[in-house]
Amino acid sequence: DNRLRKEIVTRQSRWWQFFSSNDNYDPGRMEYDRDLLRQFYQNKGYYDFRVESAVAELTPDQKDFYITYTIDEGEIYRFGEVNVETELEKLNTDVLRASLSAKSGDLFRGDTIEQSIDGLTYVAGIGGYAFIDVRPEISADMETKTVNVTFHVNEGPRVYINRINIVGNTQTLDRVIRRELRINEGDAFNRVLLDRSRNRVRALGYFKDVEVTELPTADPDQIDVDLKVTEQPTGEMSFSAGFSSSESFLVDVSVAQRNVLGRGQSASARVSTSTLQQILDLQFTEPRFLD
Numbered sequence: 001d002n003r004l005r006k007e008i009v010t011r012q013s014r015w016w017q018f019f020s021s022n023d024n025y026d027p028g029r030m031e032y033d034r035d036l037l038r039q040f041y042q043n044k045g046y047y048d049f050r051v052e053s054a055v056a057e058l059t060p061d062q063k064d065f066y067i068t069y070t071i072d073e074g075e076i077y078r079f080g081e082v083n084v085e086t087e088l089e090k091l092n093t094d095v096l097r098a099s100l101s102a103k104s105g106d107l108f109r110g111d112t113i114e115q116s117i118d119g120l121t122y123v124a125g126i127g128g129y130a131f132i133d134v135r136p137e138i139s140a141d142m143e144t145k146t147v148n149v150t151f152h153v154n155e156g157p158r159v160y161i162n163r164i165n166i167v168g169n170t171q172t173l174d175r176v177i178r179r180e181l182r183i184n185e186g187d188a189f190n191r192v193l194l195d196r197s198r199n200r201v202r203a204l205g206y207f208k209d210v211e212v213t214e215l216p217t218a219d220p221d222q223i224d225v226d227l228k229v230t231e232q233p234t235g236e237m238s239f240s241a242g243f244s245s246s247e248s249f250l251v252d253v254s255v256a257q258r259n260v261l262g263r264g265q266s267a268s269a270r271v272s273t274s275t276l277q278q279i280l281d282l283q284f285t286e287p288r289f290l291d
Contacts, residue, residue: 004040004069008033029208030054030067041073042110047140047147048074077108080146084120086153090127096153099123108147113138120153121192131156131188159189162222168229169262172206176264177229179288180204189223201229206259208232234259248275264288 034051041049052070059066082104084096099119102112117134124132133156139148164185166174180200183193194212202210207229215224235257242250256268270281 008036039110045076045107046074047077047108075145077145077147079104079106079108080141080148083150084153085150088129088155091124096120096123102149118192120151124153129155131158158221160222161185161187161189161225162217163224165226167226171231171262172259173262177201206234250274
C-alpha cells in the first residue's frame, strides 16, 4: 500500500503540512489518481488492470475524508506479435521495425508503446515525412497472456500552429511555461512534441492540472493551441521541537517556496535554535541562470 500511495497525487493529511493542498479532498484529483495507478500497473505488465471503484467517505466527525481505491491487478502480459504497416514509399518497414522499443516476448509496458510511436515518428521524419500519423492497433490474447500490436504509419495532414495561448496562470509568468514547450508558433503540428510539452509543464509541479486543446482557425491548414493550467499552492512550512540533554530545548522552523513570484525560482529559509547555538540557512535557486 505504501508503494502505491507514492504513485498518486493525493496525500494523507499531516499536521505539519500547513501549505500543502494535496491532502484536501478533490474529485478531479481522484480521477487523476486512477489514471496514475493504471499507468503504474500497465508499465509493469498488468495490461487488464482496473480501478473498480474510488470512494470518498466522511469521517464520523465530518472533518476529514477516507479515500479508498479498490483495484483488480489482473495478470501479467507480454508483447506477442509486433508489426509495422505503411504505404509510404520512402519508408522501409525493416528500418521502421528496428526503431520499435516494443519487442516480442518483452514484458508489456504502456510507456513502451509511446516510446515506439516516438521512434517511428523520428525515423519517418528522417525519411522525409514531416507530417506523420502513427496509430497503434492493440489486441490482447487472454489465453496466452500476450498483447499483439500493429503500428500503422501514414502521412498526416499538413497543419501548422498559428498561436499557442497560455490560460489559467494567475501566478506563474507566461515565459516560465513557454520555455518548457518543445513546439512553437509557426512550427508544423506534431502531437508527440505537444504531449511532451504538456508533460514538461506538468512536471514543474506548479499546477494541479494541465490541459491541451486544439482549436480550428479560419485557415484550414492552421490551428490554435490552448494550454490551460490550474495553479496550486507551492509554499511549504514545517515546525519541529525537541529536547536533548546537551542542548536542552530545540526548535526548528523552515519555510520554502518553489515558485517565487511566479518566476520559476525557488527559495527557502530555515531557522534552528537551541540553548547552545542558532543556525540560519537561506537558499535561493534560479534553475535557468544562463538561459
